[in-house]
Amino acid sequence: MSLNGKTAVITGSNSGIGLGIAREMAKAGADVILNSYTDNDEDHALAAEIAKEHGVKARYIAADMSKADDCRRLIEDAGVCDILVNNAGIQHVAPIEEFPTGKWDAIIAINMSSAFHTTAAALPMMRKAGWGRVVNIASAHGLTASPYKSAYVAAKHGVVGMTKVVALETAQEPITANAICPGYVLTPLVEEQIPDTMKEYDMTRDEVVKNVLLKRQPSKEFATVEQLGGTVNFLCSDSAAQITGTTISVDGGWTAL
Ligand code: NAD
Numbered sequence: 001m002s003l004n005g006k007t008a009v010i011t012g013s014n015s016g017i018g019l020g021i022a023r024e025m026a027k028a029g030a031d032v033i034l035n036s037y038t039d040n041d042e043d044h045a046l047a048a049e050i051a052k053e054h055g056v057k058a059r060y061i062a063a064d065m066s067k068a069d070d071c072r073r074l075i076e077d078a079g080v081c082d083i084l085v086n087n088a089g090i091q092h093v094a095p096i097e098e099f100p101t102g103k104w105d106a107i108i109a110i111n112m113s114s115a116f117h118t119t120a121a122a123l124p125m126m127r128k129a130g131w132g133r134v135v136n137i138a139s140a141h142g143l144t145a146s147p148y149k150s151a152y153v154a155a156k157h158g159v160v161g162m163t164k165v166v167a168l169e170t171a172q173e174p175i176t177a178n179a180i181c182p183g184y185v186l187t188p189l190v191e192e193q194i195p196d197t198m199k200e201y202d203m204t205r206d207e208v209v210k211n212v213l214l215k216r217q218p219s220k221e222f223a224t225v226e227q228l229g230g231t232v233n234f235l236c237s238d239s240a241a242q243i244t245g246t247t248i249s250v251d252g253g254w255t256a257l
Contacts, residue, residue, distance in 0.1 A: 001237045003030035007057075007080040009122070011035050011065055011114060012088025014043050016187030017137060020225020021085055021232050022058075026050045028233050031057040033078045035088070037064040066109040071117030081122040082129055083236055086115035086159070087137040091189075093148045104151045111155035112162070119166055123175070132175035133236045136163050137228070140183045140216075140251045156181075160247055167245030176244035178235050183251030184213055186222040219252030 008025045012018045014036040022032045034047050039062035051058035063074035065088040075081050089111045092103040115136055126132025141149060142156035159179060166177035184190060190213065197208045214220050231250055234240055249255050 001028055001233055003028040003083075003233065003236055005029075006082040006236070007031045007033065007078065008083035008085060009033040009035070009075060009078045009081045009118070010085040010087055011071075011074070011118060012110075013085075014038065014046060014060070016189060017182070017185055017225050017228055018085070018087040019046065021087065021137075021229040023050060023054075024226060024229020024233055025083070025085075025236075026054040026056045026058060027229075028236075029054075029056060030083065030236075032059075033074075033081075034058065034060040035063055035065075035074055037066075037070075038062060065114035065118075066106055068113070068117050071114045072121040075118055075121035075125070080129070081125045082131060083133045083135070083232075084118055084122045084126075085135045085137065085232060086118055088114055089137070089139075089155075091149070091152055095148055096150050099150055107151035108155050108158075111152065112158040115159055116162060119162075119177075123166075123170070126170075126175050127173065130174060132170070132173075134163070134166055134175070134177035135232050135235050136160075136177070136179040138163070138179040138181045138247065140181050140249065140254045142179060142181050143247065143249070143255050146216075163247075164245045171244065174241070176235070176240065178240075178243060178245070179247045180228060180231050180235075181247050181249045181251060181255070182223050182228055183217045183249075183254040184222050185225060185228065187225070190222075214252075216257065217252040217254050218257065221252055223250045223252065 047058040047060040063070040142160040
């Protein structure tokens with residue numbers, strides 16, 4: 001499967017799943033635009049490294065996905081956006097009555113509203129190009145809930161709902177919109193939680209992974225960033241041209257429970 005000649009914008013892609021997706025897309029030949037809210041040498045170096053490794057064009061554009069103007073500017077600065085991957089996301093865990101309003105607002109803005117703004121800015125470019133793919137990285141929490149994750153679950157359900165609307169509004173055009181719903185993925189963010197959890201529960205690393213992190217993931221294995229990148233690439237392929245307005249779970253059976 002080749003993505004030669006296509007340009008992909010991946011939000012929140014200087015680490016974790018977004019970076020993994022960018023690498024897989026570049027491997028398939030896509031030019032990639034990396035993004036986060038920081039503007040460090042390391043961010044730009046990541047883009048240079050991907051360009052060199054895969055012989056594609058790669059650029060890093062700093063833009064804060066909590067801000068509507070930045071979301072739209074990201075797409076404008078990209079200049080071309082054949083494939084939009086809305087991946088930027090944050091998490092906060094607390095009971096509803098203790099959930100800080102600022103955290104609620106930030107999660108709704110970054111995890112959900114950013115996808116609205118980037119999609120609104122990208123669709124005219126896709127229409128002009130006569131082809132487009134919107135891929136939203138939702139979550140198993142876009143389909144089911146866990147306690148203490150009110151903002152995250154609300155935002156991810158919102159993303160799944162918006163994905164369906166985008167699909168309907170583009171249904172008769174060569175554009176598709178879908179959401180990928182990962183279960184647990186071992187990103188640096190998740191990795192960092194392991195040592196503290198080992199101490200808290202007096203468990204080995206293996207016990208924390210299987211009995212705490214992967215408690216609800218029947219496969220007892222993490223999904224990988226490469227698998228998610230491969231799923232994005234599949235949604236960009238001709239085989240997926242009639243797949244639109246739906247979700248693909250990459251969750252080791254979590255949502256089958
Ligand atoms: P991560 O923290 O490694 O990556 C999040 C990315 O978003 C980073 O690149 C970060 O810089 C960026 N980001 C954060 N705030 C931003 C902002 N204001 N503007 C622009 N970029 C911003 O986490 P991850 O695990 O790779 O998560 C990526 C996405 O996958 C998120 O939407 C998350 O909800 C989703 N997800 C993750 C898992 C998991 O287990 N790791 C499971 C399901 C869904």
